[in-house]
Amino acid sequence: MRTTKRPAWLGYLAKRPACFEPIEWVQWRNAATYPNLVRQPPQSPCEDCTPEYQAAMLTAKRCEHPEATFERDAQGFVRGVLPPTAAEPTAKTPPTNTKKGQK
Secondary structure, eight states: OOOSOOOGGGGGGGSOOTTSOHHHHHHHHHHHHSOOSSSOOOSSGGGGOOHHHHHHHHHTTOOSOTTOEEEEOTTSOEEEEOOOOTTSOSSOOOOSSOOTTOO
């Protein structure tokens, strides 16, 4: 029985995206959660996507995030980027009903 709690960022691992075959999902999930000294764990499977694979999945109507864009990282590798959603706040907003000098 598992005694340790999974980190919150692993929540996206619960459901297999349509762009993955079942065995691919198991392999990707295992690699994504394996401790790695080279890079940080991906925040989404789209981070490991490529423009070519996205195009193929769009054609097959299996891409769940057509809004993903691609950029090169500092090492020259292409990585997928999802835009921030309304559920993910981009900046803290200060409270509106505070008195002067209070935080």
